[in-house]
Amino acid sequence: MIPAGAIDCDIHPAVPSVRDLLPHLEPYWREHVQRRGLERDNFETSAYPPGAPINARPDWKPPAGPPGGSLPAMQAHILDPLRPAFAICNVIHGAQMMMSEDLSLALCRGINNWLAAEWLDRDDRLRASIVVPPHSPDLAAEEIERLAGDRRFVQVLLLAMAEIPLGRRMMWPVYRAAERHGLPIGIHAGSTYRHPLSAGGWGSTYLEDYVSFAQGHAAALNSLLAEGVFQKFPDLRVVLIESGVTWLPASMWRFNKTWRGVRAEVPWLNRLPADIVRERVRLTAQPFDAPPDTASLTTILEQLGSEDMLLFATDYPHWHYEGEAALPAGLPADLVRRITLDNPLATYPRLQQETAR
Amino acid sequence: MAKHVVATVAEIPPGGRKIVTVRGREIGVFNLGGAFHALINRCPHQGAALCTGAIVSRLEAPVPGEYRLTRPDTMIRCPWHCWEFDIATGQSWCEPDDVKARTYNVSVEPGEALAKGPFTAETVPVSVEQDYVVVEV
Ligand code: FES
Numbered sequence: 001m002i003p004a005g006a007i008d009c010d011i012h013p014a015v016p017s018v019r020d021l022l023p024h025l026e027p028y029w030r031e032h033v034q035r036r037g038l039e040r041d042n043f044e045t046s047a048y049p050p051g052a053p054i055n056a057r058p059d060w061k062p063p064a065g066p067p068g069g070s071l072p073a074m075q076a077h078i079l080d081p082l083r084p085a086f087a088i089c090n091v092i093h094g095a096q097m098m099m100s101e102d103l104s105l106a107l108c109r110g111i112n113n114w115l116a117a118e119w120l121d122r123d124d125r126l127r128a129s130i131v132v133p134p135h136s137p138d139l140a141a142e143e144i145e146r147l148a149g150d151r152r153f154v155q156v157l158l159l160a161m162a163e164i165p166l167g168r169r170m171m172w173p174v175y176r177a178a179e180r181h182g183l184p185i186g187i188h189a190g191s192t193y194r195h196p197l198s199a200g201g202w203g204s205t206y207l208e209d210y211v212s213f214a215q216g217h218a219a220a221l222n223s224l225l226a227e228g229v230f231q232k233f234p235d236l237r238v239v240l241i242e243s244g245v246t247w248l249p250a251s252m253w254r255f256n257k258t259w260r261g262v263r264a265e266v267p268w269l270n271r272l273p274a275d276i277v278r279e280r281v282r283l284t285a286q287p288f289d290a291p292p293d294t295a296s297l298t299t300i301l302e303q304l305g306s307e308d309m310l311l312f313a314t315d316y317p318h319w320h321y322e323g324e325a326a327l328p329a330g331l332p333a334d335l336v337r338r339i340t341l342d343n344p345l346a347t348y349p350r351l352q353q354e355t356a357r
Numbered sequence: 358m359a360k361h362v363v364a365t366v367a368e369i370p371p372g373g374r375k376i377v378t379v380r381g382r383e384i385g386v387f388n389l390g391g392a393f394h395a396l397i398n399r400c401p402h403q404g405a406a407l408c409t410g411a412i413v414s415r416l417e418a419p420v421p422g423e424y425r426l427t428r429p430d431t432m433i434r435c436p437w438h439c440w441e442f443d444i445a446t447g448q449s450w451c452e453p454d455d456v457k458a459r460t461y462n463v464s465v466e467p468g469e470a471l472a473k474g475p476f477t478a479e480t481v482p483v484s485v486e487q488d489y490v491v492v493e494v
Contacts, residue, residue: 169421228421260451261439267418267425272452 002312002324006340007351008087010241010284010313011078013119014050014068015093015111017042024113029106042066043094043107047190047213052206057319067317071122078316079125082324086344086351087314089119089128090157090188090241096134097192104133105143112147120152127351129157129186135194137170141177148181154350155184155239160216161191167220167227175229179236182349184282187220189213189242214289217243218251221281225255228268230276237347239282242315244289249303252277278306282347284313285327285339287320294330301335311347312340358493362481366465366488369393372430376408377480379494384461386490387412387444389431394444395461395492396433401449405437407458413441415450462493 015021019039022030033039044066048055056067060077068074079087095107108131115128130153132140140156147153156178164170166187178185190213196202197212199219217240224230224238240248252274259266259273269276290296301307314326327336345352363377369388376385376398383398385408400407414429432441432450441450442458449456466476468485476483476491483489 228418231420263441263451264413264416267416268421270417 001329001336002082002084002326003336003340004083005085006082006312007344007348008078008082008084008314008316009239009311009344009347010090010286011074011087011316012068012318013071013074013089013091013115014066015042015091015114016065016069018107020118021107021110021114024117025106025110029103029110032103032106043097045092045094045097045190046193047209048092049206054210054319056317057322060317060319071119074316075123078314079123082314084125085341085355086127087125087316088154088186088348089115089126090186091115091129091131092159092188092190093131096131096157096159098133101133101136101139105136105139108133108143109146112143112153116150116152127152127154127348129153129155130183131157132174134158134162134174134192137173141173144174144177144181144183148177148183151350151354153183154348155186157186157188159190159192160187160213160220160240160243161195161197163192163194165219165223165227167223167225167229169227172229172232175233175236179233182235184237184239184347186239186241187217187243189217189244191216213242214244214247218247221248221251221277222255225269225273225276226266228266230280231268231270237280237282239284239311239347241284241313242287242318243283244287245283245285245310246289246300248277248283249300252304274305278304278309282309282311282343284315285310286313286315287318292321292325292328294328297328297331307335307338308343308346310339311344359477360464360475360491360493361477362466362471362483362489363492364481364490366490369490372412374408374412376406377492379492382494384408384492384494385433386463386492387433389444392445393463393465393490395463396442396444396447397459397461399458400435400437400440400442401456401458402435402438402440405435407433407435407442410434410436412444464491464493465489466491 050066062070062073098104111131197209255273361379374387385396385398387394398408411434413432413434415427417425447458447460468487471483
């Protein structure tokens with residue numbers, strides 16, 4: 001049972017079509033898009049094909065348009081029955097994957113403007129992650145600066161697999177801007193398709209791609225740790241969104257073990273990497289790659305060595321559970337409160353400030 | 358605890374080491390810039406002969422890119438899995454509070470004093486003209 005007032009840390013409004021973004025683009029880019037006829041394409045990412053069953057729960061499919069594309073539907077499906085205090089909108093769109101850095105920025109801006117006007121302005125429970133062009137860190141930082149004054153944007157969104165590993169110094173302008181404004185970096189499952197989703201090469205099936213997403217998250221976290229992002233940006237927090245969660249304890253263990261022998265390679269990493277992860281990294285709890293019961297969840301929390309890391313998320317409209325079973329039944333009330341409220345508030349300074357007011 | 362004479366001072370010059378056996382225990386005796394230290398020759402990880410590893414400096418960086426070599430030649434790096442230990446304290450670099458190699462007290466005593474006892478000099482013949490390294494085990 002999800003208590004009212006919970007904080008839903010991952011929901012997915014979908015851009016119905018690029019045509020809907022036109023009013024939210026700058027005039028230059030509106031014309032650019034129309035001259036090229038780009039509004040006729042939706043730039044849906046093949047990571048989340050709307051027709052794939054996992055990406056749309058049958059009872060959450062709107063009569064028309066992509067799942068997640070309608071605010072009234074989202075209200076009826078999730079906001080009104082669950083009554084969250086806040087729900088954080090994460091938009092995944094081809095804009096984040098464009099080869100053209102300028103067009104990528106223009107469309108990301110359009111999406112952020114569209115989010116503010118069509119979602120945040122219309123339901124005051126909604127909050128959002130800033131969508132940025134991930135391959136142009138300077139432009140991404142500019143977009144963060146542009147929106148930072150709007151406190152309804154509570155996070156910066158990246159995909160786990162991009163052109164370069166996320167910890168690389170080239171990416172640091174993004175982290176610097178995010179840290180300055182108290183915005184965690186949300187790293188969502190997925191790729192900008194500069195490289196195969198599996199380190200072994202291109203797979204043949206959606207199945208392989210989807211399962212490989214977890215490796216992408218592990219690689220992103222390894223890179224952030226090894227490159228010293230957590231030392232360089234001591235106030236930065238990272239949220240792994242839709243990571244599947246249960247790979248993390250084994251990965252932490254392996255990282256710790258290997259680090260002990262080669263730590264001189266990364267002299268800035270001067271404490272147990274797993275301790276850094278426990279302090280600075282959070283994970284949304286859907287999907288959860290284990291049986292959806294209290295025993296499995298408790299085991300993972302023990303292995304993680306912390307009850308502060310999991311964040312409640314419905315992952316609307318993706319299909320991981322039925323009814324309102326976004327958390328296993330029978331969890332102790334204290335733990336439910338942590339996952340649905342305390343942990344999200346501790347993760348998102350902007351939500352904390354609003355709640356404190 | 359008894360004091361054991363394990364070497365002459367001249368035998369272990371600065372930067373040098375000698376591995377000795379005292380009461381069945383292998384101990385590495387190091388001379389770091391004139392100060393003597395003794396460490397058990399068994400790595401707390403999986404038991405490698407710790408004191409036979411390379412003597413290394415502390416490579417540190419408060420933040421990425423700011424490299425510092427501090428306290429040159431004060432750490433021993435285990436020959437098996439390369440964990441590093443502070444020769445003076447036995448503390449591991451990675452988990453200084455939880456993973457430590459055993460250390461022993463070392464002193465330098467003149468042969469004259471040793472002649473009076475009570476010291477055990479199982480393998481090192483003592484003469485009054487020399488100074489000796491003494492380990493407490
Ligand atoms: S035995 Fe010394 S590091 Fe493994």
